[in-house]
Amino acid sequence: MAILAKHLLGIETMAPEEIFSILDLAESYVTLNRDQVKHSNVLAGMTQINMFFENSTRTQASFELAGKRLGADVMNMAVAKSSIAKGETLIDTALTLNAMRPDLIVVRHPSSGAVNLLAEKVNCSVVNAGDGRHEHPTQALLDALTIRRAKGRLTRLTIAICGDISHSRVARSNILLLGKLGNRIRLVGPRTLMPFGIDEFGVEVFDDLRKGINAADVVMMLRLQTERMEGAFVPSVREYYHLYGLDAEKLKFAKADAIVMHPGPMNRGVEIDGALADDIGRSVIQDQVEMGVAVRMAVLDLLARNLRRAVLEAGRSRK
Numbered sequence: 542m543a544i545l546a547k548h549l550l551g552i553e554t555m556a557p558e559e560i561f562s563i564l565d566l567a568e569s570y571v572t573l574n575r576d577q578v579k580h581s582n583v584l585a586g587m588t589q590i591n592m593f594f595e596n597s598t599r600t601q602a603s604f605e606l607a608g609k610r611l612g613a614d615v616m617n618m619a620v621a622k623s624s625i626a627k628g629e630t631l632i633d634t635a636l637t638l639n640a641m642r643p644d645l646i647v648v649r650h651p652s653s654g655a656v657n658l659l660a661e662k663v664n665c666s667v668v669n670a671g672d673g674r675h676e677h678p679t680q681a682l683l684d685a686l687t688i689r690r691a692k693g694r695l696t697r698l699t700i701a702i703c704g705d706i707s708h709s710r711v712a713r714s715n716i717l718l719l720g721k722l723g724n725r726i727r728l729v730g731p732r733t734l735m736p737f738g739i740d741e742f743g744v745e746v747f748d749d750l751r752k753g754i755n756a757a758d759v760v761m762m763l764r765l766q767t768e769r770m771e772g773a774f775v776p777s778v779r780e781y782y783h784l785y786g787l788d789a790e791k792l793k794f795a796k797a798d799a800i801v802m803h804p805g806p807m808n809r810g811v812e813i814d815g816a817l818a819d820d821i822g823r824s825v826i827q828d829q830v831e832m833g834v835a836v837r838m839a840v841l842d843l844l845a846r847n848l849r850r851a852v853l854e855a856g857r858s859r860k
């Protein structure tokens with residue numbers, strides 16, 4: 542079975558075997574990335590364009606490093622300076638770039654569904670680096686790799702995802718991925734930050750942090766995504782931290798060996814205590830960043846294999 546099809550748009554359509562194949566390949570890239578010479582040539586000769594229509598530090602940097610370590614020519618499109626700022630639509634920009642014959646386009650966009658739409662208009666492979674509150678598949682994959690390395694398995698775990706669930710594509714992709722593998726998922730946060738129709742997600746919902754993380758193996762904290770909020774969703778940051786901010790005291794309710802995760806960027810003193818975030822005995826936040834590069838290398842590698850296979854097959858059918 543080919544792992545991944547032409548694009549990576551979301552976790553929703555992925556089979557567990559595909560997820561495991563990506564994680565297994567990513568393990569080999571973790572090893573490569575710890576070497577002094579971090580180079581492979583599986584993308585040699587290919588062109589990768591990163592189009593980020595939303596701010597990003599770690600995701601963009603990690604896609605850029607991933608492409609470069611695999612030998613691709615990587616271009617980061619400066620969206621603020623591009624014709625988008627002059628009113629060109631996403632699709633026009635995509636078609637213009639498509640005419641330059643890239644092999645891979647990595648896209649982040651504020652609108653849910655924009656990346657799927659773009660994938661229909663271009664010839665190359667498209668990777669979703671986050672679209673609105675819809676999906677962020679490579680984040681869920683890197684979180685899964687981090688959990689598997691810390692816990693030794695990716696099933697039968699109790700995972701509490703805490704904070705601003707309703708605005709979070711990270712939460713959505715993680716619920717889909719971890720749900721497919723037979724984990725117990727709890728969503729923890731104020732009712733105002735829970736998405737509509739939450740009862741159909743196959744998860745347990747808590748508005749009390751201590752109860753929600755009770756005996757959990759994994760506690761995943763999320764940022765308050767104020768840029769996606771219209772109006773006030775929480776009374777005050779101080780009260781939010783008091784009720785929902787994770788610190789060492791509240792973490793005592795989770796399992797003694799529970800790990801603490803955060804996709805970043807984190808707001809210290811809002812959803813998480815700074816000292817706990819830095820405590821490498823509990824927090825795997827830096828591991829998540831490291832796994833991010835390896836997972837993105839695995840994804841780009843697999844998509845490139847599929848592109849090469851498609852070219853070979855097209856050549857064969859022409860003969």
Ligand code: NCD
Nearest residue numbers: 600671677711764804805806
């Ligand atoms: C997340 C995102 O952009 O969706 N960050 C990330 O990719 N590391 C989460 C966030 O912005 O809070």
